[in-house]
Amino acid sequence: MDFGYDLSRTNVASFSFAWLQEAKFLISRQKYLEYLESGKTAMALHVLRNELAPLHTDPDLLHPLSRFVIYSFHYTCQSLIVRHD
Numbered sequence: 001m002d003f004g005y006d007l008s009r010t011n012v013a014s015f016s017f018a019w020l021q022e023a024k025f026l027i028s029r030q031k032y033l034e035y036l037e038s039g040k041t042a043m044a045l046h047v048l049r050n051e052l053a054p055l056h057t058d059p060d061l062l063h064p065l066s067r068f069v070i071y072s073f074h075y076t077c078q079s080l081i082v083r084h085d
Contacts, residue, residue: 025055032065036072045069 028051035044048065056062 021055025052025061028052028055029065033068036068039072041069041072044072 028047032044032047032052035041035047048062048069052065053062
């Protein structure tokens, strides 16, 4: 089975480190999203700043995640507004 990696030409230590970093990112991203979903915005921001940002400096990966904080805050505020229609 060919996964597109030629391990004979790859430094196994750097290969393993890259996979470890990616696994950490995916786990932290899931934790971040679960905190947002449960309304724990402060905890989600902590994960974003202290776990996700140090792992990836690519804005294309981090900016969409940070937008979720704004959206969750917006919808929380809307749910608190009492409508007098």
